[in-house]
Amino acid sequence: MTVEHVEIRAGAYADSVALLQVSRDVAATPGVVAAQVAMATELNLEVLAGMGFTLPPASPNDMVVALRVDDEGVVPAALAAVDAALAAARKGAAGGGDTTLAAPRTTGSALRRAGGGLALVSVPGASALVEAMDAIDAGSDVMVFSDNVPVEQELAMKRIARDRGLLVMGPDCGTAVVGGVGLGFANTTEPGRVGIVAASGTGCQQVLALLDHAGVGVSAALGVGGRDLSSAIGGISTMTALDRLDADPTIEQVIVVSKPPAAEVAAAVEEYAAGLGTPVRFALLGAGQPDITTQVEGLLADLGVAVPEWPTWGSPATSVGGSALRGLFVGGTLCDEAMLIAAESLGGIRSNIPLSPELALGSDLTAPGHLMIDFGDDGLTRGRAHPMIDPTLRLDQLTKVAQDPETAVVLLDVVLGHGAQDDPAADLAPAIAAARAARDVPVVVACVGTSADPQGLERQAQALADAGAEVHLSNAAATRRALALVPGGSL
């Protein structure tokens, strides 16, 4: 008989990443059956209710400590573990050095102390504009990693930044490389003559990974946020980023990669780019448009570099029956690209980021037939960490779809680089192996990364291949291989 202990800590705060670590540490305490320490956001309260906890009323500014323990005697030790883990999580933010000098409380204060520089904002989306405006007021460029930023706030900050000659990378900008320094989720590549403008984090990472394999360096990859080429935003940051890259004499060729853009915005940006001195190639996803890998091959041709063979690991996957393609992604653009490729032969694919509205999935994320889920979408990250950091939701779903006899093939992505999990294969490979032990379903993985990434491309890919997956560096290639295993899917 277990005992439940739930307490609300009004006004206590730590970010979702720190709390994930705290929850894990506490769950590892002897006698603790389950532990969840989280901010009381709507989503987290649902998760807690789902775990069977009874919750008192709480506001999103409160922290919930929910414990299920073997017996009442364990509670003090578990709470001590909570406090110790929270204290450890705080250490990073307080910084070292002179103990009489408290850490800055706003981005503006931090920039004053640093004497300028770039701002990196990853607070909850509702507060992101306020921090970003501090940077814009201080004359600094800003990368906004935060998602769930209202579109009108994005427009407001980008307009003001444009008027002051500043660049807003984001919001929901997962990836940037500035002068070889990776910001957010970024892959480690050599500096070089290519510049990237990316309205897509994982799209950018795919370009970085493929160029790295081809031996071509990238000095700057300026993320602009997934909505920058929408009608609402009109490509404001894309044009600023193009100006910056054009003015940089070390950059000889630019590639713009984006999720499906608004047609009129794409046209305007292409016209703008045509007036620049540096050649610009556009890799804009859309029905009937070339995939990212094809565009990178074109870029290599522009540069006079031979196109290499894109690497694969593991033995070719084989069919065990079933009729549906099931894609489970952490990268939104990789999901988009896979849907665009698959839709050509399979038709409509249900998704939480559907290519057209009638294909939208319900909140249970299940539907008969072909299905692709982007676990990095705003709707699934509210109040919790990105799936590149916290894989729990996707791993749960992997087990479910693999056992579904309708599933013909499971298509996955793994994205490496700074900011991502230290060792994603450590969670994913056993999950794939377990799923295949229950039902020998083929699993195809796009593993996007470089050899110099902290996780190591080869090591990760090999671990996944050893678990029975067929692994590709190119997401487009992985998608086509998966299609070949779906009835009616071959092109």
Place this chain on the structure above:
Amino acid sequence: MTVTQPAPSQAPAAVAAVGADMFAAAVEAQAVPVERVDWKPPMEGTVDDLATVAADPLRRDANALAVKRMLDVQAMLVGVAPASELLGLEKGQFLHAGPPIEWARASGPLRGALMGAAAFEGLVEDPEDAVALFESGTDVTLEPCHHRGAVGPMAGVVSPSMWMFVLEDPATGRRTYCSLNEGLGKVLRYGAYSAEVLTRLRWMRDSLGPLLAEAVTAAGPIDATAILGQMLQMGDEAHNRNRAGTLMLMRDLAPHLVRSSRPAEEVAEAFAFVGGNDHFFLNVAMPACKLALDAARDIEGSTMVVAMARNGTDFGIQVSGTGDQWFTGPAQLADGLFLGDYGPDDANPDIGDSAITETAGIGGFAMAAAPAIVRFVGGTVPDALATSRRMREITIGENDRWPIPVLDFAGAATGIDVSSVCRTGILPQINTGMAGKQAGVGQVGAGLVTPPASIFPAALAALAERTRERAGA
């Protein structure tokens, strides 16, 4: 478009990181210096208004202008004269500290001061008889000092016969006013109205006032802004410690006092009084601060606080971008030390216009400049340093004319930003005296106090509303 930022192929010199620590750590691992923000969610219910105000295209320049206008003011002491002459105050008209209030809601010390002032003006024989006068409300009016360009410490009661300092900004001719300081202990501004209080007020009216008027006129304008700058180098923070400032003012006036037309005995009495009252300069510092802050009023889009004031019941603030509107909440009890046998139960909630000094970046904001009095208000030297640094998290700029030596001559934190207060939850720190809550008691202690937190989100909401109206217009 001019590209002024470093080329994108060059690594950033530094990164300011706010949010998840893993991103900061990843940048640091790539050998780029990182300044981490200790971010916490903003005050409850302010998220949307903060975003609206932050995105206001007027805000940045409006705040920069507000600070510039404030810092451009040179506050010169140009005269001393009766309130009736300076403000046209008539018999039965009383000014008081803080936001507007009526007799029924007035606190003990404000009532006591009004009762004393009514007797001083001859409206009643006995101060106790004034209760009926103020209760009836006929023939008497109450109005905030701030509405007449004036400020008053503690109860801040001003009546027509009281003499006032006149501060002037020579560039614009704008003026502000404050009564003469009566000293500590049993004094009108702390709500005392005994015979000795009234006797002192009469002496100030008949002797000190005219004498100072003569000396100030003869001395010519005295630069109060410059004296304030020097005070901070001499251990004063210009709210609870004004010792250096008082002596500097006396030094400037001394030759002119001696040469005045008044008898030597009167001059000696004045010297003894001013020399024995370390707070004498407070009543020059306050209108000097108000003169500077008034220059920052009425700038559309500015989120800067231009007044903090308390009447013993309510604590109110006014903000540049919202005109004359007061945002009020309950005045708090100070935390500090008590005189004699007095204790927390004897103290009245926070009172006085003297928080104008904190609004201008001195007083509690400059606590690091005045280590000698940190214990008087119940603190320690490290507390004082931490407080002065913490106030920089909620201010817009700094005042180079008011440097704080121990902070490596960093200028006083200047221009409280309503948004920053709501974002950080850091409340302005005020050093204050404590009045007895019973009318007539006088001072019971001194300590530290903050405004009620609720008034900042209220001011922010009004700023956001104006921003939305402008955007919609």
